[in-house]
Amino acid sequence: MGKKQWIIWGAAAVAALVVIAAVWSVVADRGGTASEEAEPGEVASAELLYGIDKGQYIIEEGEVESGQTLSTIFARYGIGPVVVDRVARAAEEVFPLRNMRAGHAYTAFLRADSTRALEHFAYEKSLTDFVVISLDGDSVRVTSGSKEVRVERRRCTATISSSLWNCMVDNDLSPALAMDLSDIFAWTIDFFGLQEGDGFTVVYDERYVDSVSVGVGRIWGAIFNHAGKSYYAIPFKQGTKITYWDEQGNSLRKNLLKAPLKFSRISSRFSRSRLHPVLKIRRPHYGVDYAAPSGTPVHAVADGVVVYKGYKGGNGNMVKIKHAGGLMSGYLHLRGYAKGLVSGKRVAQGDLIGYVGSTGISTGPHLDFRLWRNGQPIDPLKVPSEPTEPISAENRADFDMIRQLVLAELNGASADSARVVTQLDSLDVYRAVPVASAGEEK
Structure with a gap:
């Protein structure tokens, strides 16, 4: 090798060593280590937090305290009212800052140098959704995002000893599952009359962010055993919406809800002669408390x-709603009304109309619920409620197919993913799947 070639080779080697030293210097500054398995030219993947490379910053986490605002939080980092006002205007269309709530988590991304200047601020709107405020000199950028949600399919069986809510707690199940089951069976099961020994089996999606449950997704089938009878819930899409049906193909949705509120107890029933708890005289009580x-x-x-x-005297704040078939419903002793509720407004079944209170003549918070048919009071607990339109003839074969697949999974007959219903928009994927035999549907 000639002298000139040795000089060129030596210069190249020195340059390579300089580059390697620079890379190791950056790695050391960030508190990390170089991967021994990294291939030449391969770039190490960044660890992202709210879409930001957290390795470039000093991270500080906190929780919004009662009475705290973005202005008081930013003041900790030397950011004054002028910048906060600029952020507020930029955030208005994405997330109005007045919607920040105590107890919600936030993360501050501080520049990893002597200034420790705030460059990004992430606020968690919910367990899954967040907003990021980015500061770069006079520039302000506000973006929103969502955490990656993992869905896990679960099958659970539980027996009730006291209430549906306590059953969820006792079996380490999401309280949201109780709400969803009560919504699905609201027309068929009296959740105020649950008995010891009642129980259910349910197949559903539970949603997780990392290892933390963030709620319940779709319920893919349920059997609720109440007072010696089994009630089924089979999801099926007829028309544009997925709703729930019993094993015969009758809609679980009836023309009248069992009750206008959730998770209470009946403190007084319909009576032609009841001793009034306040007035201490006997007179009719044409409602259910x-x-x-x-x-x-x-x-x-x-x-x-x-x-x-x-407001109507001893009835306190009251709402009356006229329904089809000569039916009228009344809601008494309300604390207040739903926003926008006015006389003449049309409401749908399940719409919020007000809040339990103790206005008028009342011994404590409760709802006095009343029904009239053609002007005559009737017992709300004895009113028959007819189901809405059943499965149509043209959908019957598809419903029977989905029902068998759902019941097979509820009964634990198969863990085969090909026999699990995961969507109801296109049923072609299930038509070629062998369904459970009668022996599997116990």
Whole structure:
């Protein structure tokens, strides 16, 4: 090798060593180590937090305290009102800063140098959704995003000893599952009359961010055993919406809800002669009293039109709704009304109309719920409620197919993913799947 070639080779080697030293210097500054398995030219993947390379920053995490605002949080990092005002204007269309709530987590991304200047600020709107405020000199950028959600399919069986809510706690199940089951069976099961020994089996999707449950997704089938009878819930899409049906193909949705509110107890029933708890005289009580905490949401039991909203003596704040078939419903002793509720407004079954209170003549928070047919009071607990339109003839074969697949999974007959219903928009994928035999549907 000639002298000139040795000089060129030596210069190249020195340059390579300089580059390697620079790379190791950057790695050391970031507190990391170089991967021994990295291939030449391969770039190490960044660890992202809210879409930001956290390795470039000093991270500080906190929680919004009661009465705290973005202005007071930013003041900790030397950011004054002028910048906060600029952020507020930039955030208005993405996430108004007035919607920040105590107890929600936030993360500050500080520049990893002597200035420790705030460059990004992430606020968690919910367990899954967040907003990021980015500061770069006079520039402000506000973006929103969502965490990656993992869905895990679960099959659970539980027996009730006291209440549906306590059953969820006892079996380490999501409280949201109780809400969803009560919604699905709201027309068929009296959740105020659950008995010890009642129980259910349910197949559903549970949603996770990392290892933390963030709620319940679709319920893919349920069997609820109540008072010695089994009630089925089979999901099926007829028309544009997925709803639930019994094993015969009758809709679980009835023309009248069992009750206008959730998770209470009946403190007084319909009576022609009841001793009034306040007046201490006997007189008719043409309603059902549901004891519930003040502020509990109250919902319309059927589609209809609001014909009265206001204060009415001993009945307190009251709403009356006119329904089809000569039916009228009344909601008494309300603390307040749903926003926008006015006389003449049309409401749908399940719409929020007000909140449990103790207005008028009342011994404590409760809802006095009443029904009239053609002007005559009737016992709300004895009113038959007819189901809405059943599965149509043209959908019967597809429904029977989905029903068999759902019941097979509920009964634990198969863990084969090909026999699991995961969507109902296109059923072709299931038509070639062998369904459970009668022996599998126990």
